[in-house]
Amino acid sequence: MSGFTVLNNPFINKGTGFSKEEREEFGLQGMLPEAVQTLDEQVDQAYEQYSEKTSNLERRLFLMQIFDTNRTLFYKLFSGHVTEFMPVVYDPTVAESIERYHELFMRPQDAAFLSIDDPDSIESRLRHAADGRDIRLVAVTDSEGILGIGDWGVNGVDIVIGKLMVYTAAAGIDPSQVLPVVLDVGTNNRELAANPWYQGNRHQRIRGERYYDFVDRFVQAAELQFPGMLLHWEDFGRENAQHLLDIYQPKITTFNDDVQGTGIVVLAGVLGAMEIAGQSITEQKVITFGAGTAGVGIANQLMDEMMRQGLSEQEARQRFFMVDKQGLLFEDTPGLTPGQKAFARPSSERTNDADTSALQGVISLVHPGIMIGTSTCPGSFTKQIVQDMAAHCERPVIFPLSNPTKLAEAKAQDLIEWTDGRALVGTGIPADDVNYHGVRYHIGQANNALMYPGLGLGLIASKATRVNGEILSRASHALSGIVKTDEAGAAVLPPVSRITEFSRRIAQSVAQSVVDQGLNAEAIDDVSKAVERSTWVPSYDHTPTDDLRS
Structure with a gap:
């Protein structure tokens, strides 16, 4: 694995926290400034930068940059400021982030994007997103009932990303063992679908037998690749949330938040x-x-x-x-x-x-x-x-x-x-x-x-x-x-x-x-x-x- 790959993998990257020995071992010489910082020093520096931001959305975007770069630093910082960060990383600021996801998109943040228009690729998409990680917890949404703001299509991926952040910050679930998933089945938010920057399927939401077949193929593929996983359902619409729970609760370890x-x-x-x-x-x-x-x-x-x-x-x-x-x-x-x-x-x-x-x-x-x-x-x-x-x-x-x-x-x-x-x-x-x-x-x-x-x-x-x-x-x-x-x-x-x-x-x-x-x-x-x-x-x-x- 090259030094470039190491620095661009948020699960293993330490940034300026890599020791001299590690820099030599992983081929990082010349790719970082000479100083070696402790994790606490990185946290203090990051919090100073955070404190200069003037709105909660700006603060959230800054924290997401750290999340994308260095998971250890992100969660060390989060754990020291849980009360302050919770409404920034999750509700209520995440609602604004979802509404503007198509405008603000920078990175997929290790989520799996599954399309109802390509159901045969479910297994490979999950495998690519997991990238060999030992996934124990999967959080999935179809984004029809996001918080109090309704249908936001593929933008709703932010809700499961945020949910999994809280799992780790509050309970210490290993961030390398979680996977956010969005089921892109279309959107009935026509203004969103008409936006030229929207990232998802632009057709109306698929319902009925085709929808349930797609969900079932996802569950079966996830169970096969991540045996014994906990499956967390998030923000499904009122027509589907209870129904899906009734189907899968007797079969697998699952929970609808x-x-x-x-x-x-x-x-x-x-x-x-x-x-x-x-x-x-x-x-x-x-x-x-x-x-x-x-x-x-x-x-x-x-x-x-x-x-x-x-x-x-x-x-x-x-x-x-x-x-x-x-x-x-x-x-x-x-x-x-x-x-x-x-x-x-x-x-x-x-x-x-x-x-x-x-x-x-x-x-x-x-x-x-x-x-x-x-x-x-x-x-x-x-x-x-x-x-x-x-x-x-x-x-x-x-x-x-x-x-x-x-x-x-x-x-x-x-x-x-x-x-x-x-x-x-x-x-x-x-x-x-x-x-x-x-x-x-x-x-x-x-x-x-x-x-x-x-x-x-x-x-x-x-x-x-x-x-x-x-x-x-x-x-x-x-x-x-x-x-x-x-x-x-x-x-x-x-x-x-x-x-x-x-x-x-x-x-x-x-x-x-x-x-x-x-x-x-x-x-x-x-x-x-x-x-x-x-x-x-x-x-x-x-x-x-x-x-x-x-």
Whole structure:
């Protein structure tokens, strides 16, 4: 391998961190300045450069340049500034990056681009992108339901690249063992498709049998090339997300972050709220406003927990009221998705005494204890709605989760003020503490990043063969158990600043659940050691350059 190749491989490149001996060994003399820097010196220098940037998009582009050049340096820098970098590398800044991906494109960042117009090349495309690496985690998107911004075609590759960054930064999953994949099945975003710089297929999205056949060929090829991988589905449209999960969950180790990840982190927040309020989840009525993939996934996870705590399926299902653009969903509401049908109310409950075509009427009818927003309808949790809810509930649990910021159903500060400090709030985007009547209220962020990195590490470390409801419940309880319930103004979820700490805790709980259920492909004597062995640390003490010497 030539020195030029070494310097242009981000998995092994150390830049000015290569020692004199390494420079001689790998033919790097004359290709670098004479000074040899430590990793810490490189981090300090990079952070100084980062600090000079004036916008989050500019900061993200700078960090991506480091990512493209030196993965070890990138993750060492990221690990020292997790709270600061998370909204830059991922949500909400990644939304702007996706919208402008075709304009800003520089490098493919080691992703695999699979085209529905060339399905016979799936195996070779995956092989080329992996380039001989031992892939343990694959994150895939078809980009139809990107965050709150919809269909962005091949631009959505940025979402899985960002997702995998968080896996590594938070839980220490080896960056050389992950692969982002985008399924380019076309786009219905006609303005994007008409842009001369757009990089993907310009035709309408392919649906139906041809689409499912393409997805199946991808799954089979990935399983063949990366046996035992964890497959993470990301931002598929509401018509496909749950359906694909239902097909593959019984067959392989797989997880959908929008359906399950959102659900388990919201469940952790609700469990934390129940601890603070001294209440039981089985006593709550739940309104989910926004009945897409995330809303249905949240409802499923909360209902599953109610059943685990003793309710029958019928008793648990009766506690859920799903509201979408049509209003409260009834079983005869036209156009229901399979996920929505499971929570639609009996038509016999429709009454002339209440206007259930809008959220306000549903709140007045139901008097819920929990209200969760995934609607992408900004400001929809109005003062009147919130105060109506609070009038019938001592500690209302209110989670406006839509993101980015401009799409949130309410602001945390308003929710605290409108309820005289009684609301237990979780947001989908970072929110500042709220000072109200002498109490500092910490606002928990129901960010999937609190959950999926630890979940993924635990599944990989335990060599799990499946992901089931018991594993997901154990992950939620591991996260909720960190909440400090005895503090005034306590948050319902722990802060992102502790993400590395509790990702390890979640991983150990998940791995233990896998072993307890006998779902591990190989014998594991010590779960903690298995997790430790699977945790990668950004360091020049051992990098893939060691493999070059063997």
